[in-house]
Amino acid sequence: MDIDVLGALAVRENGLSITPTAPKPRQVLALLALHADQVVPVSALIEELWAGEPPRSARTTLQTYVLQLRALIATALEHGPDAPARTAKDVLVTLPGGYLLSSGGGTLDVREFDRLAGTGYRAMDAGDFAGAARLLRDALALWSGPAFADVTGGVQLDMETRRLEETRLCALDQRIEADLRLGRxxxxxxxxxxxxxxxxxxxxxxxxxxxxxxxxxxxxxxxxxxxxxxxxxxxxxxxxxxxxxxxxxxxxxxxxxxxxxxxxxxxxxxxxxxxxxxxxxxx
Known part of the structure; x- marks a missing residue:
């Protein structure tokens, strides 16, 4: 599974999009995708969708959105080169207290950004300004726009978007600092x-x-x-x-x-x- 959140939301399985167009399932997928391979609590998903005023049917409605996402995943799995080794329930897993989106070892742009930026910061600390500038430039190139640019976010996604923007600004600040050190x-x-x-x-x-x-x-x-x-x-x-x-x-x-x-x-x-x-x- 390949996941992009640093710009428009794009989640692909076997090269096929599993990103829904309906706003609320899209919110659910966005939060799961950002925290791929980690359990996202049901309470966090409900807060994201209904901002502290969930309807009585909130859990049932959330389950419906999960089923819709699994249907998209199942269709993508069927188009794999071989018989699918995983089922939709293996990809979008129900666990005690929440759900987990399994990337199956695929790519996640925010994870790659953190890796490159962290390596760039260490290069700065070591005085390798040319290496730092290159690594931080590569990290920033992963951004195609504001995080979750095409997702109408709730409380959780808005908070995550602000956090991600701060990490981008920190990397940008350090990349410019490295370029200044190099006389550019x-x-x-x-x-x-x-x-x-x-x-x-x-x-x-x-x-x-x-x-x-x-x-x-x-x-x-x-x-x-x-x-x-x-x-x-x-x-x-x-x-x-x-x-x-x-x-x-x-x-x-x-x-x-x-x-x-x-x-x-x-x-x-x-x-x-x-x-x-x-x-x-x-x-």
Whole structure:
């Protein structure tokens, strides 16, 4: 079974889609697919479907959705190259307290993302910035859009979608950091322009944008980015930028022509954040 959740939901058995079009069975499959090979409690599925106000028939209705999914799985199994070694009940398993979707050793994009990102983080810690950038870029390439982009989510899926988006942002932050360490500041400018506009209060992305601009000889624009971020933070959240970001702004403001030239000289010329997340201001 091949499972994609980092974008549109796609679940395939023997290359055939088993993703239903009806909204509620689709929700059930989405939650089971995200937690493939793990038991998803009935209570979690009911909360997902009815948000704390389940009808009296909730368990029976959930069983109906499971039967609909098993019918799709059975059809896909019948189209295998050989007689099916598994039945639909072997794929979508009923266990005490919940259900389990067995991937049968197939692919799961979120699992591969976690593997690649984790390896990328370890490469960063080891100072292998080229390897980290490559691994994190591969991890991020698995995303084709927001997680569960075509699923109308309930409480559980909305929570999982926010969690997955945070993991994506963490990987993106570290990939940009690795590229900055490699002296790719000019290559990053177009991407960071879009990201700063999309994530208007994300301080680290703005700090990376400031650093990339500064190293590219665009100190005035780097300072403009800080002022726009500060205005947004004060207006929308009632907050001032972090101490570390203010320190970065002062460092850019005070940099002379000679330090500016040195800043753009190549790899290893500075960093936005250290491994503990604290902003640095070497420019």
């Amino acid at each position: 500041h000019r290559e990053l400018l177009a991407e960071l322009t879009v990201l700063a506009s999309r994530y208007r209060t994300h301080e680290n992305l703005h700090g990376q944008f400031m650093l990339a601009l500064h190293r590219s000889g665009r100190r005035g624009e780097a300072l403009d980015v800080y002022q726009r971020l500060r205005g947004t933070l004060v207006r929308e959240l009632g907050l001032e930028p972090s101490v570390a970001l203010r320190r970065l702004q002062r460092s850019i403001l005070m940099a002379g022509p000679e330090s500016l030239a040195e800043a753009g000289s190549g790899p290893g010329s500075g960093s936005v954040a250290d491994s503990g997340g604290e902003r640095l201001v070497r420019v």
